[in-house]
Amino acid sequence: MLSIKDLHVALDGKEILKGLSLDVPAGEVHAVMGPNGAGKSTLSYVLTGREGYEPSAGDIEFEGEVINGLSPDERAAKGLFLSFQYPLELPGVPTLTFIRTAVNAQRKARGEEEISAPDFMKAAREAAKTLRMDSEMLKRSLNAGFSGGEKKRMEIFQALLLEPKFLILDETDSGLDIDALRVVAEGVESLRNENRGMLVITHYQRLLDHLSPDRVHVLAGGRIVDSGGPELARELEAAGYDKYLSEAA
């Protein structure tokens, strides 16, 4: 479904990703772990088409199509969704207005009909229930003054309404308390199906305990340096990244 081939990316002249390759087939959840500064968030921005993060070499294929040259909104319409490590605050932009505008922009780009206001409100109520969100929160400006944990929950709320084909979760677990983590993980889990893929970036076993990934990859030195089953995450939790760092250096 998502296939990354020999990806090279430099930021301000410094190469961050140095030939990264990774495949996530439809229906699978893959975790990416790695030390701070390894390039995990960089990867998430490259995949979603952020300005300044254009690959210098390599391809990103999504559902068989090279998407390197597409804009962020075109990629969103194709079904890519990034849950940001640090979601932005949009003061003055009402949460539900924003999400509905996004849903309809994606639908329009795909040549589909707009969602009606009642259908959207119904979906929003259901998503809020799944994520145990207070309806007061939905009346506010998007993320404005939200706590770190509330913002993460709001990212998944948006995912539930946008129904993307592929989710990239960049440290969605950080900032969430234990109960919130379970609720948010359930929200993510509810999106899981045989047609949908996920790339879960995390530092902790906690989220993976809930999501049980199909594969775990280690990103260090700008490449995927190791891959394995769920047991790899537990090994990393115990042993850290030392062995990869000395290899990469």
Added chain:
Amino acid sequence: MTPLAVKNPTPVEQGYADAFATLEGADQARLDAWANFAAVGLPNRRVEEWKYSDLRSALKDPDAPLSLNAIGFSPAPSDRVLLEGAPALPMPALAASMAGAADVYRLDGDAEPVWIEVNVPEGAAHHRVVDVEIAPGATAMVQETYRVEDGAFLNLAIRYHLGEGATLQRIVRQEDGGEGVAVVTANVTLNTGAKLNQTTLAFGARLARLETHLDHAGENSDAQMDGAYLLTGRRHADITTLVSHCEPDCATRQTVKGVVAQRGNGVFQGRYLVQRAAQGTDARMHHDAILLDDGAQANAKPELLIYADDVQCAHGNTVGALDEDALFYMRSRGLPEAAARALLIEAFVAAAFGNVQNDTAREQMLEAARGWLADPDTGPEAAA
């Protein structure tokens, strides 16, 4: 008697001097008004208060015919009276000397909303003095709309006098003025417990200046003075406010937002003068501008002059680009770039309309801002 001459007059100043010289039977107030204008002439950038808005060089046509019926009032003013005394400031003084009389509204508790709408046609000039008296305890709403076509010049002086406990909602719209010039000078006096709620929306012109002088002349008076300017092309808009706290326990709050595209030029000047007697003053000024293009400019001059010790005064001023991180965030959710920019700008500007009490008026201002954002000819996305 020959009127006082302007020193080294520009052709436009000479034109006014000639017009004034041919007047017959001008009363003393009118003569004084002319003298006050002639002493300084048209303000230019060497005058500190006008350093960002050079009116003298913006006004070029000495033969602009006076257009007397450019103004529409609804309902009609209560009265039209000869001037009582001459304004001190040059532009109101010029308006007074040319108009010779003032249109007067006396608004009491049952007054219906007032509309003042000015359309100065191409190449014409219009000078006007308007006086609005709001009775003690009364609530009034006045909506002013100003439009100047290419080469037109509007110079309007409006005075608001609020009695004890009176409330005024003042809404000022300066419509896109292309190559015209619009100068509107308001003088607002608040007596004890009176409240001003003012919102200004300016789309600019060759030069547009919306100036408000506010006197807190009674205790516990309160003012909210918000505004926004939205500029493209080479339009210029200047929102200048001079607030004088003379009595204790008065409050002033301001939120001014500017969006400037292409080679537009926005100006915000805000001065708070807090006199020694004005203990307990609470005055807060905020101006934020977003520049959308390299050639766009915003000049801000906040000034706090504080002579009382028990006061809370603050000002904040930011000028920057549209938040690229926020734009990427919005686009990553599927909003095309233009839609993301428009939504972000709209949210930014809307903060200047949040205090408009009248829902219809607030929605109209938002609509006007949205219209500007979406306009392919004059909006921010228009080709420079």
